[in-house]
Amino acid sequence: RKTGLTVYMQSTHSGETGGLSVTFWGTRGTRMVTGDPFMRYGRKTICAEVRCGNRVIVLDAGSGLVPLG
Numbered sequence: 438r439k440t441g442l443t444v445y446m447q448s449t450h451s452g453e454t455g456g457l458s459v460t461f462w463g464t465r466g467t468r469m470v471t472g473d474p475f476m477r478y479g480r481k482t483i484c485a486e487v488r489c490g491n492r493v494i495v496l497d498a499g500s501g502l503v504p505l506g
Contacts, residue, residue: 460486 462484485496 456489458488460488462486 487494
């Protein structure tokens, strides 16, 4: 099951309507991660997913990237 905080914004530009959604994954430790890769950089770090139409941008892909998939 995917869980994350999603913010949805609607905006108008040049007469066109488009949607932008932002989902924050891994905030406040929504999923524990373990293993050697996380020993160096820590865990429970944020990952921000930005969607606009069919475009996806991932910002600051911390350990929150795990639940993003």
